[in-house]
Ligand SMILES: CC(=O)N[C@H]1[C@@H](OP(=O)(O)OP(=O)(O)OC[C@H]2O[C@@H](n3ccc(=O)[nH]c3=O)[C@H](O)[C@@H]2O)O[C@H](CO)[C@@H](O)[C@@H]1O
């Protein structure tokens with residue numbers, strides 16, 4: 065087990081290249097199950113969610129070959145084998161194996177997904193969609209059983225705008241007979257990316273990226289080559305780092321249009337942000353202003369950047385209110401930030417941040433992926449040394465974090481934990 069150490073206070077400068085999007089990658093990999101020949105995806109991020117999904121693909125008979133440039137997945141010999149818990153619980157997106165297996169085999173048995181603990185994360189809308197397509201869905205001892213005689217296109221209205229349900233229904237519907245219409249669909253760029261891969265495989269999908277998606281089912285899907293979109297959440301994290309400590313930080317390989325809400329908020333704080341085709345330059349300012357943030361579905365401010373943004377706001381002059389409308393309990397990072405001298409209180413779905421304060425290095429623990437990102441931002445801003453444990457969460461979503469930050473001039477490294485530290489962590 066390792067911990068992350070950061071000596072805070074360095075001004076950062078230089079350029080950082082953004083990896084492929086985690087939330088696309090984790091859907092693109094299961095989508096390949098639907099093809100009858102190999103699919104190559106360029107630019108998948110080197111994160112644990114991708115590797116765990118690769119192992120799951122191999123468990124069911126597929127081939128998964130990863131290198132830094134591209135991944136080739138051969139789904140030809142995949143069989144509909146049950147995937148109960150175990151690895152499935154290590155990530156949220158294992159739920160996409162349900163839609164993909166149902167689409168290809170008309171049956172699947174998959175353990176309930178894991179992922180970040182952010183309050184309740186039901187999958188009722190996924191199940192409602194599968195049932196509308198003709199599947200019988202039961203929950204037996206923590207595993208979901210899906211079976212269908214045949215899948216038939218249907219009109220499905222999502223009661224909640226859900227990224228996961230939109231993609232999962234799309235995965236099953238591309239192999240259903242006839243037309244499926246998903247209404248009140250989510251509009252995130254990752255949905256367009258998955259629809260692009262499926263279309264390149266031979267699927268017929270219209271409207272991805274709008275709130276009505278039309279899918280005409282086909283009998284067969286084939287292999288292809290696809291290039292993943294850049295990770296807007298990783299890019300946003302480095303923008304926040306640049307806003308906190310950047311002399312001039314250039315975020316490279318990014319689609320600025322995916323980050324409009326974040327750019328607007330940073331500018332409102334007085335941060336210098338300049339965009340070009342595929343780069344964003346960010347530079348801090350001595351007197352950052354407090355702003356209010358409300359997370360919303362895309363194109364609103366992303367909930368996945370709420371936690372790291374909260375760390376930045378500790379440096380702003382005045383009181384900021386951060387409200388998460390997507391998740392009721394995405395505030396586990398706040399206790400850890402308080403240990404670092406932050407002045408934040410949580411009231412219902414909001415965190416109220418009073419600044420500016422000088423954060424102090426401390427021993428802290430990442431309880432989920434973006435809580436980890438929040439602590440990294442705080443560690444870079446703090447006086448002294450910050451030690452972060454819980455790196456398994458950070459590794460789910462940040463490719464080469466230490467190398468990327470070292471490249472910008474940060475003093476950051478990973479260190480093996482002692483037996484005694486591991487014992488203390490277990491008892492905490
Ligand atoms: C792997 C992946 O892509 N994860 C992202 C995805 O998660 P995920 O797909 O799980 O998030 P959803 O968009 O589905 O969830 C949005 C909201 O809808 C609720 N809901 C969702 C499904 C459902 O069947 N019933 C229901 O009530 C959820 O509890 C949540 O409050 O989108 C989230 C919202 O942008 C991001 O934080 C996650 O990073």
Ligand SMILES: C=C(OP(=O)(O)O)C(=O)O
Nearest residue numbers: 156157179180368433434
């Ligand atoms: C919540 C997140 O991930 P997941 O849905 O995979 O748990 C995230 O990426 O911030």
